[in-house]
Amino acid sequence: MEKKLRVGVLGATGMVGQRFISLLADHPWYEVVTVAASPRSAGKTYEEAVGGRWKMAVPMPEAVKKLVVMDVNQVEAVAATVDFVFSAVDMTKEEIKAIEEAYAKTETPVVSNNSAHRWTPDVPMVIPEVNPEHFEVIAAQKKRLGTERGFIAVKPNCSIQSYAPALAAWKEFEPYEVVATTYQAISGAGKTFKDWPEMVENIIPYIGGEEEKSEQEPLRILGTVENGEIVKAKEPVITCQCIRVPVLDGHTAAAFVKFRKKTTKEELVEKLVSFKGLPQELDLPSAPKQFIQYMEEDNRPQVTLDVDFEKGMGISIGRLREDTVYDWKFVGLSHNTVRGAAGGAILCAELLTAKGYISAK
Numbered sequence: 169m170e171k172k173l174r175v176g177v178l179g180a181t182g183m184v185g186q187r188f189i190s191l192l193a194d195h196p197w198y199e200v201v202t203v204a205a206s207p208r209s210a211g212k213t214y215e216e217a218v219g220g221r222w223k224m225a226v227p228m229p230e231a232v233k234k235l236v237v238m239d240v241n242q243v244e245a246v247a248a249t250v251d252f253v254f255s256a257v258d259m260t261k262e263e264i265k266a267i268e269e270a271y272a273k274t275e276t277p278v279v280s281n282n283s284a285h286r287w288t289p290d291v292p293m294v295i296p297e298v299n300p301e302h303f304e305v306i307a308a309q310k311k312r313l314g315t316e317r318g319f320i321a322v323k324p325n326c327s328i329q330s331y332a333p334a335l336a337a338w339k340e341f342e343p344y345e346v347v348a349t350t351y352q353a354i355s356g357a358g359k360t361f362k363d364w365p366e367m368v369e370n371i372i373p374y375i376g377g378e379e380e381k382s383e384q385e386p387l388r389i390l391g392t393v394e395n396g397e398i399v400k401a402k403e404p405v406i407t408c409q410c411i412r413v414p415v416l417d418g419h420t421a422a423a424f425v426k427f428r429k430k431t432t433k434e435e436l437v438e439k440l441v442s443f444k445g446l447p448q449e450l451d452l453p454s455a456p457k458q459f460i461q462y463m464e465e466d467n468r469p470q471v472t473l474d475v476d477f478e479k480g481m482g483i484s485i486g487r488l489r490e491d492t493v494y495d496w497k498f499v500g501l502s503h504n505t506v507r508g509a510a511g512g513a514i515l516c517a518e519l520l521t522a523k524g525y526i527s528a529k
């Protein structure tokens with residue numbers, strides 16, 4: 169790319185926003201020129217606005233420290249400074265829906281981490297290796313919004329990334345019933361142990377709204393584009409329990425699967441490790457070389473050892489074995505704030521850029 173695209177991060181001061189800022193620090197295609205947050209932060213430098221809230225293991229990038237934070241709600245003013253935005257604001261669903269559409273209508277593409285638009289029929293929800301063809305609905309969305317280049321694209325919930333990629337890799341064996349339990353990190357709630365001491369040595373068997381997302385979103389990912397809308401797949405039916413566990417980063421899932429077609433462990437493992445998509449073919453900057461790794465050791469994948477596989481963009485699967493009630497069972501692990509949040513959104517943006525949906529204004 170001759171000149172880097174100008175990027176804004178909406179919700180830049182929050183947990184996911186900080187992850188965007190960190191991952192974009194040396195990005196070959198994108199330069200963060202605008203940071204925006206609530207009116208509480210607006211007018212301060214990014215460094216002042218974040219203050220003691222910096223939660224990343226790496227230091228705050230120098231290039232953003234002195235950027236003056238803009239108010240997310242000043243849509244025209246923010247949009248005028250950028251080619252596209254990443255969205256990670258924490259507002260009500262209705263507010264997020266409205267503000268992301270407002271940005272799109274200023275001809276500013278929005279790549280969102282938020283759930284607000286995940287079920288809007290003409291908004292693509294994409295895991296770039298799995299369903300990049302869903303970007304086709306953008307044409308219908310632009311027609312509805314009356315835009316030429318403005319649109320919204322979203323990434324799915326962090327919880328599904330530990331098992332949905334495996335189901336996609338095994339599509340030809342026709343998985344039709346899945347039981348999954350997720351063991352989810354506290355950073356998924358925007359928290360560290362310092363600000364959520366109740367989670368030390370504790371398990372909380374409830375994460376608001378998460379089970380429905382974990383059961384339904386894989387069906388939309390595995391769905392098809394019909395008449396400018398995404399039609400969700402009917403199978404596999406999924407039932408899920410989502411549990412908060414005392415882990416900082418990394419969502420684990422234990423899943424049981426029934427397949428219509430008989431298969432073997434060798435075939436299942438082969439499908440996992442050979443599964444790749446456009447990000448690998450196009451060699452996108454944030455694409456993992458290996459999307460899914462399979463680990464033979466009985467005690468892997470482990471959060472502390474494996475969460476950063478492929479810089480947090482790869483999925484680790486292990487413990488694949490035959491089951492007495494279901495056909496097969498396995499354990500999956502993914503990085504919830506990298507692949508599951510900012511990294512997944514950045515990979516979507518890279519694919520949208522490579523496909524010509526995002527360009528300089």
Ligand SMILES: NC(=O)c1ccc[n+]([C@@H]2O[C@H](COP(=O)([O-])OP(=O)(O)OC[C@H]3O[C@@H](n4cnc5c(N)ncnc54)[C@H](OP(=O)(O)O)[C@@H]3O)[C@@H](O)[C@H]2O)c1
Nearest residue numbers: 179180181182183184205206209240256257258355356358
């Ligand atoms: N954490 C995760 O792993 C994860 C994963 C998937 C999805 N998500 C979703 O991503 C979004 C952000 O999550 P987070 O954990 O980063 O939240 P967070 O740490 O609470 O950050 C929220 C951000 O939104 C801004 N904000 C809050 N109220 C606002 C308002 N009224 N107007 C404009 N901006 C406002 C905040 O600005 P100030 O600093 O000025 O208050 C901050 O920049 C949420 O919708 C969350 O559900 C999070």
